[in-house]
Amino acid sequence: MFKRNDLLNYLKLNNFLEGTTEQVVGFLLSKLLEYYRLDWALVGTVDQERIILHYSMNIPAELNELESTTAANNPVGLILQGNEPLIINDLKAFSPQNTETPSAFTQGTMLGYPLLDQQGNHLGVVALFGRQVSRVTTRSMDLLANYSCRISLEVDNAHLHAKLGKLKDALEKYTVTDRGTGVYKRSFLSEKLEHEFRRAQRYGRPLSCVMFAVDNYNEFIQRFGINFTNCILKEFSKLLKSWLREIDFVFRYSTSEFFLILPETSMEHSFLLAERLKYKIESHRLPVKEIAEQNESMVFSEKIKLSEEEIEVKVKMGLSSYPSNNVTTSAELINLTDTLLSQHRGTNDTYVN
Template identity: 30%
Template sequence: GQYGAVTRIAETILGSTSRASAVAFPKPLAAEHAEQVYACTVRLVAHMARRLSSRERDVAQDKADLSSVLHILKAISSKRCAHDILYVFVQQIARVVPMRRCSVVRVWGGEQRGHVLASHEDPSVRDLVIELSKYPEIVEAMEQRDKVVVNDVLKDPRTKPFAAELAHSGITSLVVIPLVLFDQNVGSLVLRGARGAGPFSTREISFCEIVAEAAANALERANLFEGLQRVNERLEVLAVTDDLTGLYNHRYFRERLEEECARAQRYQLPLSCIILDVDDFKRVNDTYGHLTGDCVLREIAARTSQMVRKSDIVARYGGEEFVVIMPQTDLEGAHTQAERIRKGICEKPFDGLPEDDRVTVSIGTAVFDTQTMQDCEALIRTADEALYEAKKAGKNCVVTKQRSVEGI
């Protein structure tokens, strides 16, 4: 039965060992040794069973860890924003490795303060300032350029000065793992984990290191993406911006005017346009120099922008001419606004000019007549004709027109 089977296993094992050592195994097995062989074999089989069971658990844990890593990598790779990556990172780590607190801290250069960029407890945390003097484990991780593990905050000399505070927060052990160190673009980033249920195991620390490396790679891609995005946004702004005044340029003005005219035509909404020209601007350049002339143009641009609504579009039309598109504004409203702009420019002195040498503008104002105007060109032409009449009338005035001569 069971006894005989176990005995045969023992005999086979011992027989193999005896042959290897050239020592003959006594046959048949003496009765007085049978119980000893049986007990030894039972212990051997039990030990092998435990080893096999432990190995099975390890394989199952490795499989679970791999699945968790893949899950986190998938979650991280779907993000393009650095903060989103960091939050998913700490959230997922805290899900797999039980922690009381899991966060990513950034340190710039030799600063004495750190910035918590993400915490699994609160997704709104983006830049929480902390004093590094209270976090010696972070300082050491940066100095050593390696992970720091504190198994017992009460006994570890590094955290002993803050043991009472940590214990009050329910923290008994810490781990700090560098993600990025001394990068000129992002500084130093470290993962800090804290728990109150015993020290971190070697497996848990290894898991955090693997995911931290993946997060660092994802952050590099995100920073590159965000950098390219900022460059593209900057290029888009430059493409529609006048270099001298910072206003929209002529090309952008034409695009927006066409859009607003189409909207006004479709929904029968009022739309007005103002063109203003600096009076005798050549005299300003000839008398005070072109640098002063440029300052005058910038100041006119700034004053005009301050006096219009957010929905209005102010652009440099060309040279010393400026234009304002005023959606949902009728002729009366456009004239009132143009008069405000004229007074705002002529009633205040300009830097670089004498107090009594005031700069004035002539303004032509027109409203888009959906019945007589076929396109935005007619609106511009009408406003330009009104500007010409303002110049003829003696300058420093506003002239409004509702339709062009062709439309009458």
């Protein structure tokens, strides 16, 4: 059992804590419970009018699946109303009107402290509970205040790392994604195909590439202009991705050309895919009016906005495959696919391998 003169040791130990956020917060909660002779604890952050539970120690079974709780009419929410320790020695004296409040928050004793971020804004709460009514006094609250500051720092840093992670993912996606169509940029093609090519070589698996061109792209430009033609390609790209597997990759190779990487796909299966894609692409109709409505932020002529026309996209394809085409590098696979498509631009053939 800890004595009050152990506080100095706690404070010294706090300065040397290392580990993950979960480990540090868990350690601090366990020491707080031991010091104040309470039973269970939680750490939550504020999200509008709710408190999101992130970390806990010895919580009652009824709270195991609880992810958040309302801050209104809840003793935990009261912690946010000040910047000092909150002590409720008998939670039954606090009668919440909200039926959403779990019974574990309505009995025994609660000791809480608000968590603040580095700008001094309310970040969340740390709350300690005793299952029985007890007398916790305001004496020796330094430990709770000190540990709450450390918990605030840990939680705030965890949130910051999460935000940075999302920003990093968004930046990476932005750098490799073509803004006009939502598929990958050509600049990312060599890196991705090299990865898939090495994998195919290592495990002796097939790898195919399909490159296709929108054959009536220039016609769209002449009839609708560049802005609306880009919208056509954007809608077309969405459909294309929906027709492929999750393991397949689509790249915008040039203004009107797209490149597909098809892992685990043999030459024979890529032929079948080419036929299926041709059928789906050329049988699907893109309504002009609907495309204009979906891109209302752009300026189109009244003729386009009111048009009842449905657009048919025509394509030409080139296919290559490893190991069927006897290529030795991923660059050869790209060049071969490009060459085969170029040979059939302007012809009546659908594709060539």
